[in-house]
Amino acid sequence: MQEIITNLIQASESKIILVVLDGLGGLPAKEGPYKGLTELESAHTPNLDALARSSACGLHLPVGYGITPGSGPGHLGLFGYEPKRYIIGRGILEAVGLGMEVKNTDIALRCNYATMKDGLIVDRRAGRPPTEVSRKLTERLSAEIKEIDGVKIFFAPGMEHRFAVVMRFQDPLPEDASSLNDTDPQREGMPPLKLVPQSPNAERTADIAEKLISKAVEILKTQERANYILLRGFSEPPKMQTFKEAYGLKALAIAAYPMYRGLASLIGMDSPEVKGDIDEEIEFLNAHYSEYDFFFVHIKKVDSYGEDGNFEAKMKKIEEFDRALPKILNLKPDVLIITGDHSTPSIMRSHSWHPVPVLLNSKYVLGGLSEGFSERECFKGELGVIPTTALMPLALANSGRLKKFGA
């Protein structure tokens, strides 16, 4: 489908804003003052409700019926990339989540500090060192290991025993260059697993990784606990068209959390660092509105409170967005989409499989079917329940960026 869309793209001066309230969809509270109502239904959202009444409303299904999406598949779908086709590997997700840049010549992996004794892994997490301690170790590795056999090596510190590594090769990688097993034996008292390339094209990667382990062990040898590193989740960025190639859109990602900037950067969106929360993000949007065609505005904490099981805080974060919404409406975008990347019902304290409410506002919608912005009102809307990947084509069509198909 994306190929068909790409062939229909035509130039336009129009502007599209996609606001992602992460984990927006919810379920009714089982008790308390909001019993029977979802977070969105409980929230006082006069601006969203008014907008929903004149918008195309519906729900979107990120991966499939019953399937709970992670953040990767959730966002790829919103950007119009089929999430069952483009899989983001664990190493890549970890690297972009720690704010690392990832290019198409790169292999990324997740690493653990571990404790080795007499050739056996006696603690797979090196006693969970405090983050400020492990950060210093990672900085040292980073200072001393810059390149191995012409491959640039980048490190990013993570929480406790975790860090990420990006290997940047000089040329685009051959197929299956990241087909390598984890070295983590998964059980303590075992030696680390040997790296066994699953494809001849992974032999060079294995060689670099072996040398990385040796160099790190040499640097860490005076450490009592963090004297070894385990490697996991070798992966390459999925081979995808950039957003510009797919849709002709110059796109800006506005996200306070590195993971979402990283996901956007995988498809070539500009993803500068943004500090703050809703107000700062919308200020940033206003400041750069003339420079781009497409704006992805990511608001994280709706999901965070859902994952905490904090119904009221999730509700209040939605209300906070509602108060800020006029500052987006004042920009008068040709298309404004407000939705989530998946549902995170507070009663479940986790992502869920439920379809996600969405409103699409443009000059070219019916409207008048939903009385407000909520899961139940969206079921009455003109979009119905659609695959998440349908949203980008609808955004492009509503912004005058798609030609007719066939004569």
Added chain:
Amino acid sequence: MQEIITNLIQASESKIILVVLDGLGGLPAKEGPYKGLTELESAHTPNLDALARSSACGLHLPVGYGITPGSGPGHLGLFGYEPKRYIIGRGILEAVGLGMEVKNTDIALRCNYATMKDGLIVDRRAGRPPTEVSRKLTERLSAEIKEIDGVKIFFAPGMEHRFAVVMRFQDPLPEDASSLNDTDPQREGMPPLKLVPQSPNAERTADIAEKLISKAVEILKTQERANYILLRGFSEPPKMQTFKEAYGLKALAIAAYPMYRGLASLIGMDSPEVKGDIDEEIEFLNAHYSEYDFFFVHIKKVDSYGEDGNFEAKMKKIEEFDRALPKILNLKPDVLIITGDHSTPSIMRSHSWHPVPVLLNSKYVLGGLSEGFSERECFKGELGVIPTTALMPLALANSGRLKKFGA
């Protein structure tokens, strides 16, 4: 999609009940006291209506728009197997419908008694013998033909001139081993058609079948009319994962009619014989509730009355189920789905292509969108119109049996 689901399965203690009111969906009566109302709308169903109000409601489409499903595709879809991909051959369906066990080393076929004279088939149905007469003939064949060249032969009597045969080979069959034509010439006054293997792998099957005909003819030679047998519908069970392999579920089929036990046994569900109707089936469910994860409860007569064109009897059978429903609700399953395998509108006296009303009850639904359980109320529900194969993933998700897809 089933592959993705299988990869996401996680263990759980949860219980799922799937109640299939065969042929549930209907159409409005054209006249009489229920004019303008469907069977479900006419039925007094306070328990179903209350349940629908707090459930996810919708309709499911078994095969595709406008396609009227047989019982095989209807049930495969409910079990999450794509019915356009897994085709149940006529011989297999006949055999399981007559209560025969079918294994993955088996070829099944439908047979007719016929009358042969001077090498020509003069009556393709041997004068439609009474069932009790033909049953005795089939018992005689069964007693005298137990094995041919190491292949075990099983017989099951059917109605009038019909019976079924299962050939049980010693090893799993090579591809296309059942690619054999029917011997029925379709017109009287013609010789039976010769068996011509459509593939080298079907040569042995053809040889066994020729010998089966010879042996049967020898046994039947004193019969005036039923002195020959015609063979049709050679087929093997479709190569499908078992329900346990696909979903990790230990499943029990509770069905009074052998065909539905047989369909369930094709995917490895336990399918013991159950006598009686709704009450006896629900009693059986209660008796075995601790032993399984998944329960398929099949209620046949809703469809039977629909096929008879008996609107009121179909309606009353639905009411009878409604009265029994509390005995299912008392079990407090984690997920309860109530639906049909297809629609059987009384005014059509046949299966139809119309989507089938469904309700799914669990802790994790919105609810509140449908005011009762009927075709028209289900169209207002949160499920919308979904493919039948979406129901199993939804059941698994709602019962906590699916992990997140992607990170």
